Amino acid sequence: MELQPILDRIGAAMAGAADRGRVADYIPELARASTVPFGMAVVTADGRAHATGDARVPFSIQSVSKVFTLAIALGRLGDQLWTRVGREPSGLAFNSMIQLEHENGIPRNPFINAGALVVTDAILSGHAPREVLGEILRFLREAAGDDDIHINRAVAASEQATGHRNLALAHFMAAHGNLVNPPELTCGTYFHQCAIEMSCMQLARAGRFLIGGGATGPRLVSPARVRRINALMMTCGHYDGSGDFAFRVDLPGKSGVGGGILVIAPGRASIAVWSPGLNEQGNSKLGTEAVEWLAREAGWSVFG
């Protein structure tokens, strides 16, 4: 199978798509984004890379960062992490407080905001935010094999200024004893982690360690843990649209409000797609369509 022609067709179609979704409006710096860009990159298990569109333009990875902080936290704490965060789909919006209240401050999974705050809080424990952000960047740079990955300070500041809802989640978990650091510190670190910028090409390369099955690239996480991270991406990776993504795409993925999605075809490829316009569930509209198209044409499905 030739991937490049498929990517070219997808890129051409997406460039001309009329309905491009709506840019997220609750983070001022992101609200100014255009819905014009579309990029996609695929790195296969053998290490070869393919791309189309704006695949080398850096964008705000936002919640896609949660996959990498989860890998770091599991590496450091192991299964102890699961005493502080669950592994179940949430059935509610990504920033809901309701579930937290019903379950005494234990977030349902590490990919909703509350859960990601706990993960960042776990990594932060006993370190300065600057150190921890350095470690996250090092992990990403090593995974991508590319040192040109940075935090956009303007975006981080913008999130900080409007991050009341995340601070509410953090204070609420602190009230339940499920936060080790002061809420301001954990949230500050989290806002900076979300403001990391990467291109599709960098993100697809950084995702290689999740392909499993002897894929080339750095071996950052054990095979058993790779499968588990994939399982979480499958059931919880798209907030309250996780079931729909699994139903349509048949592959595990994690989306970010900046319009990026990291998708894994286990044993086959790491895929990154970016288009800032979002659908109703808050996931990239064209990005989801592009991945669905690619998975179908390439015959990539975890379900045979």
Added chain:
Amino acid sequence: MELQPILDRIGAAMAGAADRGRVADYIPELARASTVPFGMAVVTADGRAHATGDARVPFSIQSVSKVFTLAIALGRLGDQLWTRVGREPSGLAFNSMIQLEHENGIPRNPFINAGALVVTDAILSGHAPREVLGEILRFLREAAGDDDIHINRAVAASEQATGHRNLALAHFMAAHGNLVNPPELTCGTYFHQCAIEMSCMQLARAGRFLIGGGATGPRLVSPARVRRINALMMTCGHYDGSGDFAFRVDLPGKSGVGGGILVIAPGRASIAVWSPGLNEQGNSKLGTEAVEWLAREAGWSVFG
């Protein structure tokens, strides 16, 4: 890889397991069940069957039936079904009314009770319950290649007598215009469908059509639809324990309160396991452990 020795080891271990879970107590006929039985059967893509323990003892398949009625309903209505039921994990108990109220009578997925009632209601439309139950049995018998599959009338009567919660769900959906037939009729059909009895061997054989990828056995559903049913089993198949099952087993499955689980290793095998004692999420305790063990030893994971 030799499957039979693996199954033998699992069967021996499970026969001697001390903590066997608790039998469901809300259906009187099932509450009398023993936690002693354990059976497991595997039918591989090439049609070969392996078994251990009580794999030929019929048990009440209960919610495992929802996989088959979903296949029938999709065959009859196609994607129109999705106007009446969603495809998202519920994040709540299997028989919760709360979600229904928040989402105006549209159940989140076809595997929670409310969603399964809608599926049965959709099949029932314009037919007598007796006819529809006949059609479900015919589908199962053809899928399993075995005519000796029947409804346990005592169990059906027991569910009917204590089925107030399902009747509440049905009336609630009727109030929202999401039920075609009178609640008593839809619930009556549903109670009988849940009371179907099959052995692990029959169930594993009946699941062959979900293996995909050119597996032998009757081709009852298109490959695209097979993948989608698998996706739903992966994200929604174990109620509020779906995330945990995906995390531990890496395979799509559907459990029933009678202690049975149908699990699919896409492209590889159809697996049925049965042990009546349940874990805290209401899924077979030893059954889940056995499938986790088998998947690990056989190296079956949808995530490579």
Added chain:
Amino acid sequence: MELQPILDRIGAAMAGAADRGRVADYIPELARASTVPFGMAVVTADGRAHATGDARVPFSIQSVSKVFTLAIALGRLGDQLWTRVGREPSGLAFNSMIQLEHENGIPRNPFINAGALVVTDAILSGHAPREVLGEILRFLREAAGDDDIHINRAVAASEQATGHRNLALAHFMAAHGNLVNPPELTCGTYFHQCAIEMSCMQLARAGRFLIGGGATGPRLVSPARVRRINALMMTCGHYDGSGDFAFRVDLPGKSGVGGGILVIAPGRASIAVWSPGLNEQGNSKLGTEAVEWLAREAGWSVFG
């Protein structure tokens, strides 16, 4: 103070009011009602009656009936009733299932639908619906000193045909063991009780036993119980608009979806008002305004 001139002014103003609210649309027989009628009657502690507008036209009392069935149930069961139903405002819509699920089938108070079903179920216990309806009518006729009070069978049939939501509530409570009779029987009785027709004059007279403080009229309930029923009307009488009614009117009351409201000025008067158009909380729009006006002009407030 002369009441009649006040009533005359209110009647004239309400007859000419432009915004008359919206008729409830979920019970077909009531949905056909006009918003034109307005009637009001006041019976003071000394037994004198005053009226304006359509005060002698019978209307469907609907949930106002809950005050009378509560009085009957308390008379028969005493404080034992409170093991099956609470005394707290609900904070949710009148027919919500959510609270029921959170509190295991115990309705928060006897004036939301679930609570009223429990009250009717408690009276029904061991009797035929016909007998119980006869008893309710006898209570009302004696309280009003008027035998011309009847059930509108067409309205009862209309409620029965569309009563799925109440049946859902009843089945749900049955599932939690908080219903003695079959849900159909309890709901059937309840639908007929709601379909009782009375005029404002009859209703104001029937409410005299709640005035307390030596008011004339039949003494049907002890003074201590009268105060408690008033307290429940004050905190729970207008569903999720109870706080607002208390804030505006300062008097205990109970509204019905047919547009009637029974209001008590303790020690002073029993007031009935009727206008079918409802406000956003489901209470008579002009009725609420009329009672607020009357209370202000007459200087009737429980808060001095």
Added chain:
Amino acid sequence: MELQPILDRIGAAMAGAADRGRVADYIPELARASTVPFGMAVVTADGRAHATGDARVPFSIQSVSKVFTLAIALGRLGDQLWTRVGREPSGLAFNSMIQLEHENGIPRNPFINAGALVVTDAILSGHAPREVLGEILRFLREAAGDDDIHINRAVAASEQATGHRNLALAHFMAAHGNLVNPPELTCGTYFHQCAIEMSCMQLARAGRFLIGGGATGPRLVSPARVRRINALMMTCGHYDGSGDFAFRVDLPGKSGVGGGILVIAPGRASIAVWSPGLNEQGNSKLGTEAVEWLAREAGWSVFG
């Protein structure tokens, strides 16, 4: 009627009561309180005062302060305040986030924590916390006719250190645009307002302006507003135990987690009671019993 003998009997009985409730444990400084104290003071409309037990010992008024900040906010903003906070009972715990999420950051009433934060935020607007706390103290001192009313700084600091839940509420409302000042500032002011200490005698005297009907004492609020504050105390003054308090006591009141309750007998008296042990709803156990007893013996009920 002689009040003093009634108070003496109540005081004696409460001093010897075996089951004294449990002290709130979530504010460290309050958790160390003893359940031994009991005090009660009554100031009648004519200005005469009666007391029993520890009626002159200052205690932390906590949420009782909400009545006074509401009076101040209404005086300054008038009915505009009601665009930011509702007037309905909450049906949930005093510090729940769930309702806030369902209703987009508008608290249901000014007596739950979220609503009280909005009230304090409204008073704070454009002023320094020190000024606003000064104004609250001035209002209380004038109302009580006693300058010896102060803030306990140790309690305020203790609340601040453990106030994550209130900060979560504040940040959440800020996220919905329903907070004017920075959450830390509003919460800081609120924590100090809750840490005001008064004795029963001071509190009963401070409550005189709510008696209405020509009672002696400073006229701080208009009669119409007095009735409305009383209505809110009646329907919302005891969190999720408001209905029960109204049912048992028949009088409007406002409780605090420090064990104090301010109760108004409209036209008759202002009553303050204090005993630190709480019942299951978080209201003073002996305090509630004492007020119920007094109301019954004095024949004080808003319902005649």
